[in-house]
Amino acid sequence: MDIYTVTRLNREVRSLIEANLSTVWVRGEISNLARPRSGHIYFSLKDEDSQVRCALFRMQGMRLAFAPEDGMEVLAHARPGLYLPRGDFQLIVEHLEQAGEGALRRAFEVLKKKLADQGLFDAAHKKPLPVIPNRIGVITSPSGAAIRDILAVLQRRFPGIPVLIYPVPVQGTEAAPAIARALDVADERRECDVLILARGGGSLEDLWAFNEEIVAHAIHRCAIPIISAIGHEIDVTIADFVADRRAPTPSAAAELVVPDRWEYQRRFDALDHRLLSLMRHHLREQHQALAWLERRLIHPRRRLSDDTQRLDDLMGRLIRCTHTFAAPRRNRLARSMAELYRHDPSARLRVHGAHRRQLAQRLSLAARRYLGEHGSRIASLGRALDAINPRQTLERGYAIVTRQSDGAIVRGPEAVSEGQLLRVRLAKGTLLCSVLRAGAEEAEERQR
Known part of the structure; x- marks a missing residue:
């Protein structure tokens, strides 16, 4: 055991x-x-x-x-x-x-991935907020704490801007369709420059209307910039991802949508003071520049008198310079002309022309004498050349015999063989012949 x-x-x-x-x-x-x-x-x-x-x-x-x-x-x-x-x-x-929240969280993640894949969260779709809106729209419950917080902050930061409330339920099965309709109505009317989609805090189930796909698509197609302000800072909804800006609370959304008027006033006053200072400084500089130009400005009559005197002075200097410059050059020109006349080239050209004609006559006589002396010799050489010209030999009945195969001249029967083709060149044309017998003529002469 x-x-x-x-x-x-x-x-x-x-x-x-x-x-x-x-x-x-x-x-x-x-x-x-x-x-x-x-x-x-x-x-x-x-x-x-x-x-x-x-x-x-x-x-x-x-x-x-x-x-x-x-x-x-x-x-x-x-x-x-x-x-x-x-x-x-x-x-x-x-x-x-x-x-109850587990299934909702899983559904949240599934929808989040789906909408991200469709591009609803892309930064390229985010619209800028107006600097100072003319009218603000708030989509929320008219009786909730969110609208009270928003109105209080707007009144404190920038009183006087109209606020238009689009009342909707923010919890329950009817909330999501109502929110989507309110967004479409605001987009269609274009009464506001910016919209705040707001709700106070709550559980995931309480905030589920802002995680519905119908609300996400309504936010995406709205042409008016939208700030989402759902719950507290730790609460994140699908609407926050699609909206143009996310605020952690409704009060923070109100601070985003308008600047602090008093801070704006202080900045405006500072800029106004700076602008006035710059204008005064600029005017002071312009006044100083004008005074300087005024001191330099000369009366036209005085200016004309000064210029006339200066012109007369320059004319006198010009005349004196002309005489000073031109006189020696006129003398030099006269001397150059005299030298030119003294060395006139026409006489030398006449002498050289006669000499050239004399040389031409001598050259012509020498050429005729040379041609006469050598003409007879050239004729004799021509006759000798004709005597040894092969064409003259052919005219006398002779022929030039070459082998057809290699073009060699045949000088005797030993250079050919029977049946070999020979080319016979005559005075007027050529013959193509075949050798029947080689050396037969010599044998026949011996027999005789």
């Missing part, structure tokens, strides 16, 4: 639990909540028939979006286990959320 110790039994039971149940989702109501100084949270989850101990350690507890309380219904994502020292079955909680 195998007998277990308590520790061994607890360990094996824990091993069986951990092997068969890794993590589970458990829904239940919180009870017996305890927060020791360690920062861990211990509580029980119960339903109508049972309960189970739970431990939420400090690091996981710091990531909670809410403060757990007794009586709160929650969804716990936990690892089943066994606490060995006491043998207590318990859940080690890794994530805790309020019941």
Whole structure:
């Protein structure tokens, strides 16, 4: 018989639990909540028939979006286990959320990804806010705290700007269609320069109307700039992603939509003072420049008199310079003309012309004498050349015989063979012949 110790039994039971149940989702109501100084949270989850101990350690507890309380219904994502020292079955909680919010958060993430893929969150679609709007539209509940906060801030920062309220329910099943209609109406009427979409704080379920796709598309197609101011700073909705600007609270939205009038007035006064100072400085500089020009300005009659005297002086100097400059040059020109007449080239040209004609006559006589002396010799050489001209030999009945194959001249029968083709050039044309017999004529002469 195998007998277990308590520790061994607890360990094996824990091993069986951990092997068969890794993590589970458990829904239940919180009870017996305890927060020791360690920062861990211990509580029980119960339903109508049972309960189970739970431990939420400090690091996981710091990531909670809410403060757990007794009586709160929650969804716990936990690892089943066994606490060995006491043998207590318990859940080690890794994530805790309020019941009902888990499905909403998953739906939120799905819609967020879908709209992001469609481009509704792109920065290119964001419209700039007017510096000072002529009229502000607020889409919210007319009886909520959000509208009171917005009006109070607007009155404090920039009183006198008209505010148009588009009343809508901000919670419940009818809220999303009503908000979308109000956005379309405001866009169609174009009564306002900017819109504030506002609601006070609440749970994810309370704010769900601002996470509906119909509201997101209405914001996206609206041509008027929209500031979203939904809940508190930690609350983020789909409307915040689509809107042109997001404000953490309705009051912050009012501060975004208008500047501080008194600060604006102070800046305007400072700019006005600076502009006046610049204008005074500019006028002072212009006055000084005008006075300087006035001192330099000369009366036209005095200016004309001075210029006349200066012109007379220049004319006198010009005449004197002309005489001084021209006299020696006239003398030099006269001397040059005399030299030119003395060395007139026409006489020299006449002498050279006669000499040239004499040389031409001598050259002509020498050429005729040379041609006469050498003419007879040239004729004799021509006759000798004609005597040895092959064409003259051919005219006398002779022929030039060449081999057809290589063009060599045939000087005797030993240079050919029977059947070989020969080309015979005559005085008037050529013959193509075939050798029938070589050396036959010499043999026949010997026989005779």
